[in-house]
Amino acid sequence: MRLLEGAKGEIARDLPWIKHSDPWAIYVSEVMLQQTQVSRVVEPWANFMKQFPTPSALAHAPLAEVLVAWQGLGFARRARFLHEAAAVMVRDFGARVPQSLAELRSLPGIGEYSAASIASFAYGEPVIVLDTNVARILSRAIAGRTLSLSDLREVAGYFGELGESAVVNQSLLDFGAKFCRARPDCESCPARTSCAWKKVGGEDPAPNSAKVSKPQSPFQGSRRQLRGQILKALHHGPLLERAVLKNVTDPRTSEVLVELITEGMVQKHGRSVRLAGDKR
Numbered sequence: 001m002r003l004l005e006g007a008k009g010e011i012a013r014d015l016p017w018i019k020h021s022d023p024w025a026i027y028v029s030e031v032m033l034q035q036t037q038v039s040r041v042v043e044p045w046a047n048f049m050k051q052f053p054t055p056s057a058l059a060h061a062p063l064a065e066v067l068v069a070w071q072g073l074g075f076a077r078r079a080r081f082l083h084e085a086a087a088v089m090v091r092d093f094g095a096r097v098p099q100s101l102a103e104l105r106s107l108p109g110i111g112e113y114s115a116a117s118i119a120s121f122a123y124g125e126p127v128i129v130l131d132t133n134v135a136r137i138l139s140r141a142i143a144g145r146t147l148s149l150s151d152l153r154e155v156a157g158y159f160g161e162l163g164e165s166a167v168v169n170q171s172l173l174d175f176g177a178k179f180c181r182a183r184p185d186c187e188s189c190p191a192r193t194s195c196a197w198k199k200v201g202g203e204d205p206a207p208n209s210a211k212v213s214k215p216q217s218p219f220q221g222s223r224r225q226l227r228g229q230i231l232k233a234l235h236h237g238p239l240l241e242r243a244v245l246k247n248v249t250d251p252r253t254s255e256v257l258v259e260l261i262t263e264g265m266v267q268k269h270g271r272s273v274r275l276a277g278d279k280r
């Protein structure tokens with residue numbers, strides 16, 4: 001099928017984790033890609049893998065070190081989940097990334113999408129990864145209509161039967177990233193002559209299909225930006241709480257700091273605050 005020819009080079013993206021057969025390298029990339037654009041993940045992923053090349057290396061590092069290494073990726077809660085997941089791998093899975101969907105789902109921060117992705121890319125398990133890009137492709141190119149979750153799973157089942165799930169999934173993801181984006185590039189698309197939506201016409205069926213996410217709210221002025229600013233202020237060591245409140249000038253700073261303390265990412269000692277596990 002034209003859509004899948006990308007795997008042979010026409011549309012395949014050259015991403016460092018794709019060449020990896022190490023399940024841990026794939027696991028880390030999948031967690032980073034959950035909420036961060038591919039282009040912003042490439043360099044932090046390479047640095048992170050140098051610093052924490054195995055689940056064991058990560059599990060034995062203080063959370064503070066992991067939060068500093070996470071800098072620039074945003075949504076730092078994922079760093080905490082990754083740290084916790086590494087500890088579970090060491091404790092329950094022989095310091096390895098587990099293989100089955102059920103075991104992967106049992107790890108902190110791993111939902112249906114990430115579990116399918118890791119199982120397919122790391123172990124070749126026969127599952128199709130249903131993310132927003134793939135859902136767009138299936139609703140437009142294959143069905144030509146808006147798809148409910150059960151419709152989507154049924155259409156995805158067709159791809160699941162093709163075998164080589166990692167190749168199929170990567171091709172779909174690459175195709176979605178290059179052509180069938182939120183604003184599709186139909187002019188350059190190699191599947192335009194067979195695309196179901198192009199044949200039937202009408203409104204774009206993707207936006208209301210299951211699994212197609214709505215655009216994220218702007219980062220500027222957001223709560224996640226503020227969380228990142230507070231964590232960054234603590235990267236060089238503990239600070240007096242009042243210094244944080246003075247330096248990060250946002251009326252929500254106090255409440256967001258409490259949130260980070262409650263989540264276990266920041267610790268309070270007397271009047272000072274520090275990244276969790278920071279021994280300085």
Ligand code: SF4
Pocket residue numbers: 137140141179180181184185186189190191192193195196197198
């Ligand atoms: S022709 Fe347009 S809508 Fe159809 S698969 Fe290609 S990019 Fe997507």
